[in-house]
Amino acid sequence: MTKEPKRTTTGRGRGRRPADEVRADVLRTVGDLLLTEGMSDLTFERVARLSGVSKTTLYKWWPSKGALALDGYFHAVEETLTFPESGDIRVDLLSQLRAFVHLMTETPGGKVLAELIGQAQTDNDLSVALRELYSKERRRQAVERLTLAQEQGQLETTVDTQVVVDQLWGAIYHRLLLRDEPVTDAFIVALVDNLLTGIARSGSAVDKR
């Protein structure tokens, strides 16, 4: 009986613990907190208490609340929005936009993402991380699909596909974040059709292209 580890299997004590075990405990706690309480109740102090991981360790690996939240979010939310390729760009856009809206409005992760974007307005580190880990890839996929449609002769080749992304997804974000109008299915359809066929009256002086 020289010295035994003072830690039982469950109870915690002092001393190093396996890194992945610690990390898993933290991310699970952060994910739970985000989905149940939301961003505003996420604090280092609470995460430390609920996860059993010490504040010292938290601050070591996650320098800011944003970093912590983002990590927890991606751990909690299954992100599988791969773009369909039916051959018809209109069909695929509708399908993808509907899936996106579903994710944002019908799953708890949607609110969290909105809160993350919100926090990013006052947390530059979070803004950068969000862009790198989330926006960039999403945008890349959309642009890729739109470019394919151009190559297949379905879209005008002169059109900047980046702008198209903003006019579809950005419009949805607008309603989600400002919340002054509801995001209905009719809205989604109108988004796509307005953009595909244009809104200027045929033969009008406005229609210059």
Place this chain on the structure above:
Amino acid sequence: MTKEPKRTTTGRGRGRRPADEVRADVLRTVGDLLLTEGMSDLTFERVARLSGVSKTTLYKWWPSKGALALDGYFHAVEETLTFPESGDIRVDLLSQLRAFVHLMTETPGGKVLAELIGQAQTDNDLSVALRELYSKERRRQAVERLTLAQEQGQLETTVDTQVVVDQLWGAIYHRLLLRDEPVTDAFIVALVDNLLTGIARSGSAVDKR
């Protein structure tokens, strides 16, 4: 020498003060703080110290940080974005969108507004107030102008003008809030032209309307 007011002209003491004087002191302080430090450094405690108004009074009139910030913002920022009516909807949209982008990117108020929208994601009172005091009127003006264009035969009458608003302003907000692509003048022009003339290749199967 019965009793004199213990307050000199500048120095503060206990007791009631003129309501507008108090209100002015607060709004000036909040506006300054927002424009110089930003939303994250705006606290009741600091506003009380800097304005000379007691915390008790602040909490009485402004129930939340969001209410305080919004009030201060509208006091500090001159909001004059009346829609032009040149007779050409394309010209007027470009003009108005450019003015909006200028406001958001070239004036200090732009960042503050983004931060307010951000805060609104975790502060429902602020969300409601922002919608009532800001978004609604902006959207109303845009819809009004677009409806006029419909009546003048420049836009298809079947188009939902609300959706158009999201596809123009929403697209800009998207880039401003996510910051993954810059908001250039070419972007603004592309926004308008994509939407007016459509992006589907003429004669393509996609173009169903």
Place this chain on the structure above:
DNA sequence: GCTTATATGTACGAGGCGTTCATTTACTTC
């Protein structure tokens, strides 16, 4: 085994939150 990296408990000062309370003063009414 020895060394190093890491997690732990504990404590700290600073600061914000949101509220209470008695006191002082401006406004209103008669």
Place this chain on the structure above:
DNA sequence: GAAGTAAATGAACGCCTCGTACATATAAGC
């Protein structure tokens, strides 16, 4: 002008969060 009411004040409170510091205990790597 006097009395009564509404409002602003200072001060203090308990609670929470932040971010950091320190000494100690343990897992990994060599």
